[in-house]
Amino acid sequence: MKRILRRSTLILLFTIAFIVGIGFFTVELVMGADDWANQPYNAHISGSGGLEQAGAIYDRYGTVLAQTVDGNRVYNDDITIRKSLLHAVGDNSLNISTAVQSKYRSQLTGYNLVWGLNMPQSLRTSHDITLTLDAETCAAAYNVLASYGKKGACVVYNYKTGEVICSVSTPGYDPADPPEINEENESEYDGVYLDNVVSSSYIPGSIFKIVTSAAAIENIPDLYDRTWECYGSEEIGGSDITCVESHGTINFQEAMAHSCNIVFAELAVELGAEKMTATAEKIGINASFTVDDVETAKGHYDVSKANTNQLAWSGVGQYNDAVNPMQMAIICGAIANGGKSVNPTYIKSGTGDLMKLIGLGKGESRDMFNSGTAAKLDEVMRYTITDYYGDNLFGGLSVCAKTGTGEVAEDKNPNAWMVGYSKDADCPLAFACVVEDSGFGFSYAGPVAEAAMIKASESLRSKG
C-alpha cells in the first residue's frame, strides 16, 4: 500500500498545480481588478445609479461640474458649460470612455478590490476630483465651435505645467438630458461619444508646414538666403501642385506667413522622403501621447510608397498626412518651450488618496526640436501673426500660430485648422483648433482659437 501512497503523488501534483493556478488568478485579479470592474455592462456602476456614490467634479476655480445630490447625479446649472465639458467630464453612462467619469468611475465611487462595489452608501468613501479645465473658457470656445454645427475640437493647455485649460469637442449633447440615439437621429449624433481632442485625427493641411519647416531649418544651411518663384501652380513629379494665390518671388519667412504651397512642396521634395520622415518621427507625428491614461489618436506621416508629386503634397499637409488636435497642441507647446514638450493633464487634484488611486505617471517629456530650430520656428510663426493676420487678434497676447486648410474629398469642405501658442510669461498657453467640413483655417478655426485664448488668458490673469 505504500506504493499506492507514493504513486498518489501524481494526484497531489495536480492539486498543487490547482493551488498555483489559484495563485495566478489572484495575481491577475490584483493587477486587473480596476479594468475588470470598469466595464460599461457592469450594472453595479453603469446606468443612472452607477454614480450615486461618486464624488464631485470641479473645474480649476471650484465651479461644480458634476456632483451627487440626494442620490442623483447633477451637472452644472449652465447648459453651455454642461455641453462644453461633456467629453471631458462625461455623463451617467460609460459611453464616452475617455471622460473622467468613465475612466475614473471606480475611483470616484470609491472602488477598491477590498470592498468591491456594493458598500452601503452611508459607509462609502467617495472622492472628489478637481480638473485643470476652466469651465468659462470651455463654454466660450464651445459657443463658437458649436455655431458651425460641424465636428471639431479645441484644446488649450499650459505648456509649462501641462494643465489643460480648455478641451471642447463637437458634436455634443447635454449630459443632464442625454439623447436616445436611434436609427432616425444617428447621423446627427455620429461620433458624438468620441472626444475629438484626443481620439480623432484629421488631414492637417498647412499646419503641417511646421514639420516641413523644422526639417528644412535643420537640413538646409542656406534656407534663409534663398528665394522661390510662385506662379500659383507648378508641376512637380508629373502633376500640378497648386497654391491659393500667385505669390511671385518669395523668401522662406514670407512663404510661411503666406502659407505658400509651392515653396513647401519644393522643400519636401528637396529634403526627400528620408529626412522628412526622420523629422516627423522625431516630432512624434506617428506616435501616440499618453494623457491621463488615454492614448491619443496617432497622427500619420508615411511617404514610403509616395511618388515625387505625393511627396511634394505631403510637405504641405496633404497626401495621406493626419494629425490629432492634442498632438498639435503638444507640438506647439514644445516650440514655445525651446523644443521640449510637456505632457498635458486634465487632473489638478483629488481628495483623499484619489491621486494615488488614479496613479498618474509623471508626464513624459519629449525632445521634439533642437533649441535652435525651435527659436527659428518661433520667429516664423510669430511673423505669421504680426505680418499677415495682425497682432491685435488675440486681445494683446503675443501669439505665434499657423493656420491650415486641409483639403479632404471632392464632396466635403476642407478641415479648418489653427494651431499656436502665446509667448506671454503669465499666459504660457498652446492651442489647437480644428473644424471639419468648413473652409479656410483662419475663417473657421481662428474665431474658436481666439475666443478660447482670450477667455483663458483673462481667467488666468484674474484668478490665477
Place this chain on the structure above:
Amino acid sequence: MYNYNNAKEVCEVFNFDVIFDIGVVGLRILLPIYAIVIVYQCYAAMRRRRRSEKPLVTLYNTRTFEKTPVVLWENSIGRGRANDITVDDPTVSRNHCVLLRRSDGWFVTDTNSTAGTYVNDERAEGRTQVLIDDVIRVGNTEFQFLRGEEYDERIRSSWFFKKVNNKPAIKAWKLMLMITLFHLFMSIEAMFWNDGTNVFSPLIMFCALAAVEWGFFSVSYFALRRVSFELEALALFLTGIGVILLVRQVEKSAYVQLIAAVAGMILFCIIIKLIENPDRIIKFRLPLMIIAVLLLLTSIVFGKVTKGAANWIYIGFISIQPSELVKVIYIVIGANALDVLQTKKNLIEFIIFSMICVGLLALMGDFGTALIFFVTFLLIAFMRSGDFKTIILAVVAAAIGVTFVLRFKPYVADRFKAWRHAWEYAQAEGYQQTHVLTFIASGGLFGVGVGNGFLKQVAASESDLVFGVVAEEMGVIVAVTIAVAVALLVVYARAITTRSRSTFYSISACCAAGLLVVQLSLNIFGATDILPLTGVTFPFISCGGSSILSCWGLLAFIKAADERTYSLKR
C-alpha cells in the same frame, strides 16, 4: 438621501441607516472568516480520533529473529524496496505475495512468485487464510505469524495525524451547528437582495436545508452509528452554500438541487454499503462497464444538444446527465485490491473501457467531461501500475487524437478561440468570461451580498460560472476558501491511503478526490479565462441534479477509505 432641513429627523434617519449598514457590512466580513473557520474545523476533526499506531500483527523471521510489524490492511511482501514488507532474500521474488486482512481474518495470496508461498508447508493457491502462530514461507525465509502485541517499539505515523493537539476535536453536532448557522446568515443576507421581491423565500429554503442537514446527521449518527461526520459536514456546508445562492438565481432549481442532494446522500450511503466488501464489488465490473457505456450511448442517441454538447437526456420533465453517473462507475472499475493488482498487471481492459468513455464524450461534444475522464484515467492507470510509460503513451495518443480532430473539424477550435483573449471577444465567445471577471472584481474581498449580484443574469451562471457568482456575492475569500476546501480532499485521501482497509479504497478515494480537483480546475479556470471554458460544474456548488448526485457518490469513496467508516460507534 437625507433631509438636512430637520436636524432631529436627520439624526434618526442617519442613525438607523448607519447601524443597519454597519450590520450588513459586518455580516459580509463575518462570513468569509466564518467559512475559513468551518473548513479548518472540518479538516482538523478529520485528523483526530484515530486508532493509535500499533501493529495489527507481527511477522517473526525465524532465521534472523527479527520482528516486523504489520500496520497495513494489505501488505505486499517481496525483495523490492518499494514493498510494504521487504525481505532480503535472493530466493524471494521482487513482488512475492500479498498479506491482507479482511473481516473474516488474515489471508496471503501468492502473486506469481517464482518460488511460491507456503502456509504451514502447504502451497498457497489463491487467498489462503493465515491464523496466529502459522508459519508463512516465502523463498527460503520463514515468518511466524504473531499477534500485534508482540511488537513493542513505537511506529512513526504520517504527518497528517502527527502532532495533533491532544484536545478532542470539535464535536460533530457543534460543527453541524456552526454550518447551519452559516447557512442561516447567508439566508438573512439573501433576504435583502437587489430584486426586492419574495423577501422570505431564503428563510423557507433555509428551513428545508436545515431539516436535510440535521436529518442526514441523525441518520448517520443514530441509525448508521458512524463514528465520524466531518467529511459529510464539509459536503453539506458546500451543498448548502450552492442551494442558498441558487434561491436568488433560479428559485425553483434550488429545491430541485436540494432534492438531488438528498438523493446524493442516499447514493452516498448505498455506495458505502455496496463497497463494504471490496472483493465482492469487483465481480460486478463487467455489468458496470456495460451499464456505463449504455448510459453514454443513450445520451448520444436520445441526447438533446445543449450549449454545444449533447450530454443531456430528458425523461419526462426530469433531465439527467448520464456522464455524471458514469464518473462514479468509472472509479469503481478503476480501483482494485492489492493482490489482484499484483497478479493481473494488465491494463488493457481498463484502457479500452476508458477509450470508449472518452471517445463517446468527445462525440457528444462534451470536451470538459471528456478531459475529466482522460485525466482520471491517467491517475487511475498510474495508481495501478506506477508505470510512466503508460501515462506518456496515453498523453501522446490523446495529443495525436486532438490534432486529428482539429485537422478535420477546425470549427471545434473556434469554440475555444476566446481563450486568453476574452476581452477581445467580449461581446461574443468571451462574453461569459469577461462578465465573470468584471463581477468578481466588483465583489471585492467580501462580496456584494447574497442575491445582490448581477452575474446571475448571464447564461449558465448557476453552473459553469458559479465560481464568479460566489466571488461576486460572497467575496473572493469565500470563493477561494471553498475551492481550496474541495482541493484539500486530495490531501485527506492521501493521508488515509495507507490506513484504508484495502488498496481498492485507497485508489478509489485518491482518484475520486483527483477527479473532483480536475473538475474544479476546469470550472474555475475556465470561467476566469485561465483555461478554455469547457462548461463543467463546480463540485457541490453548481446547480445541476446529476452533478450534485455524482459529487456525493464520489465522496462515498473517500468516506469508505477511512477505516473508521465501517467500525461502529461503541
